Amino acid sequence: MYTKQLSVFLGNKPGRLLEVCRLLGRAGVDIKAANIAESKDFGILRLIVDKCDEALAALKAASFSAECTPIVAVEVPDRPGGLAQILEAIEKAGLNIEYMYGFSIRHSDDALMVFRFDDAENASKALAAAGICIVTCGK
Amino acid sequence: MIWKPEFECADPADIRTLAGKRLRSLVEYVCANNPIYRKKLADAGVTPEKINSIADIVRLPVTVKDDLRDTYPFGLFCVPQKDVAEIHVSSGTTGNYTVVGYTKADLALWSDAVARSLAASGANPGDRLQVAYGYGLFTGGLGLHYGGLEMGLSVLPMSSGQTQRQLKLMQDFNCRVLACTPSYALHMAEEAKELGFDFSQTKWKIGVFGAEPWSNAMRQEIQDKWGLKAYDIYGLSEISGPGVANECEYQDGLHIWWDVFYPEVLNPDTFEPVPEGEPGVLAITTLTKQAIPLIRYVTRDVVTLNYAKCRCGRTCPRIGRVTGRTDDMIIVRGINVFPSQIEHALLKIEGTQPYYQLIVDRKAGGMDELEVLVEVEQSFFSDKISKLEALAATIRQKLHEALLVHVKVTLVEPKTIERSTGKSKRVIDRRKM
Structure with a gap:
């Protein structure tokens, strides 16, 4: 049995992480764990959430590039x-x-x-x- | 000094008579040797017999960059490939490169034009010339090289880069003349300062700078920093390369060698000639070229032409500084870049969308940097950094292949590139020129 992680592309700009968390909060998604992998120019936010598919839909609606990663x-x-x-x-x-x-x-x-x-x-x-x-x- | 006074200082009426004869021969030549030209001239209803003086040039159809692209690689060549002594390549507007070829006679013509330009800049036979333009497919390096040889200069083929070595050899070999892009001249000044270079040891007295737009303010800065006199050299590979026109000691417009590169100033929309002295797009006819002669080639550079005799004694008309472009081409480190090339290259990379933004900036050191922002679309998103970095590297490499200039690729979030009236604002030029 495996589970899903919500992976989100973050541009290297202030406020992007906050924006994701706000969106998920409004969508009623609970974040269990968070981790950011960063490169020089961008980051990938990796979240374990209670409702991965709903979270993904909310992010895509806001034009984020994101996926549910097994x-x-x-x-x-x-x-x-x-x-x-x-x-x-x-x-x-x-x-x-x-x-x-x-x-x-x-x-x-x-x-x-x-x-x-x-x-x-x-x-x-x-x-x-x-x-x-x-x-x-x-x- | 004046390299070819018999042409540079001739009575303009004599040059016009000569140009008229050369134009007639040119039209006969292209009709005899190239089916594309033959058809184009026939479609326009022009036969060689209709060209009886240079005034008849307006009867001929113009040639545009797309004519070169559409006939890639050799469609407009008028000689068999065995007679093509050298080939140079620059970027085209989309996909295909712009290819130019030279017969041995064309190379001699180019060498002579650059020799005239170096002489106008104050070089004398025996001077040592440091060529810090890039050597290779770009015409800058070899063009100045050939001109230097033709003039009897002693040529140091440095190519660009390695400032420390440039400075050492300039001193050790007593190089009086420097040729490079103006931005590289500024960049070297910056690096020299960091290296603690003693500017009183500078040997360069003359700088021949071109291949990119620069202002009088930049000229002043270069002259102040290096204590040399900076001259503007103009050219484009389609016509031959650098040395189509050059400033003289009065630095008051660039003398164009009109006995071989005949200039006109046209309305950019109708291609009709504008009244004398009015700004318009520069069109040039190569009166004597063999491999790939161009008739009324529209350069897209916006200029004015001044036909008044110059205080230096030259009678060939002067191009005022290039004040702009009629297309979206930008010039980065001497290389022409068209935004459409980027779009074209991105479309060929699987997973990418043609959403991008181009940021051109001039660093404190004087060198231009090209940054391309690419949106990370859902289709190529990955949760692995390594995959996204590999994608950025692929884009970087493909853009370098297409543009012939290094670019920095930055991945950004979707829909973050500003879109105005449905189209992205493609180019942001932050250079102060």
Whole structure:
């Protein structure tokens, strides 16, 4: 089971992140995690939200370039070696990580880690088979 | 000095008589050697017999840049390829390049025209000439090179760039004459200052600057910074390259070598001649070229022509400074850029839309920079930085191939490029000239 990340192109101008967050707020979308990957001239906003498809529609209506990207979110045990254990399983399955970032949510002691693979479906199957707890966010 | 006084200082009536004879021969020549010209002249109802003096030039149809583009690559050539000694290429308005060819006689003609220009700028045989125009398909470098050789100068073929080396060799080799774009002359001054260069050691006394528009204010700045005298040289590759016209020591208009490059000033819409002294678009007829002679070629440069005899003794008319263009061409680092080329190149890259904006800016150091803003359409958006950067690199490379000049590509959000009356405002020129 994999989940979706909302990815949004942001031009290198002040106020663009605020604009996205305002739009999502008005659309009743709750942001669970946020991350920006930046290059010299632009950024890509990566959000985990409760309603990815609604969020995407709201952004497209406002002329943003955006997409729902399949990602795999997994629980990382809160102890030394916790992340290493996950990465070992990924390596064993021969999966290549495009990028990753972590976040935590309330009422869980464990951290959550988001992984971007080329093939999210196969990756999530491989991780589940290795006994790793896959998380789904929202619908 | 005056390189060819027999032409440059002749009685204008004699030049007009000569030009009339040359025009008749030219029309006979193109009719005999090129089917496209033959048809064009026949369609206009002109036969060589109808050309009896230079006044009859108005009977001939004009030639425009699209005529070159539409016949790419060799359609307007009038000699077999084996007689084409050299080829140069500049950018065209869309897709195709503008190709010009030279026979050996054409190269001699070009060399002579540039020699006249260098002489008008005050160069003397034996002077060392530092050519800091780019060498290659661009006519700047080789044009000045050939002219220098023709005049008996000692030529240092530096090409542009590497300011530190330019400065060292200028000093060590005692280069009296510098030829480059005016913006590069300013850029070198800026770099020299940063390098702690002692300007009292400057050897250049004469600068021959062209291939891009520049103002008298810029001339003053270059002259003050380098302590040299700066001359404007005019040309375009379609006619031959640099050296179609050049200023003399009075810096009061550019003398055009009208015994070989016959000028007219036309109304830009009707192509009818404007009254003498009025501004209009410059059209030039190459009276003696062989490989690709052009009849009434519309340069799109807006100028005035002054036929009064100059204090220097030359009688050839003077082009006032180019005051503008009748198309949207811009000149960046000496290279012609048409916005339509960018649109054309973008359309060929999968995933991109032809929405762009062009920003031209002149950096503090004097060099022009071309930035192209491209909207990131939904169709080529990716959540991976690497993919978007690869796309920007592809656009950069394709634009470089099309424009022959380096551009900075900046990806921006969709619909952020200003659209006025449905069309984008394509070009923002921030240069102060």
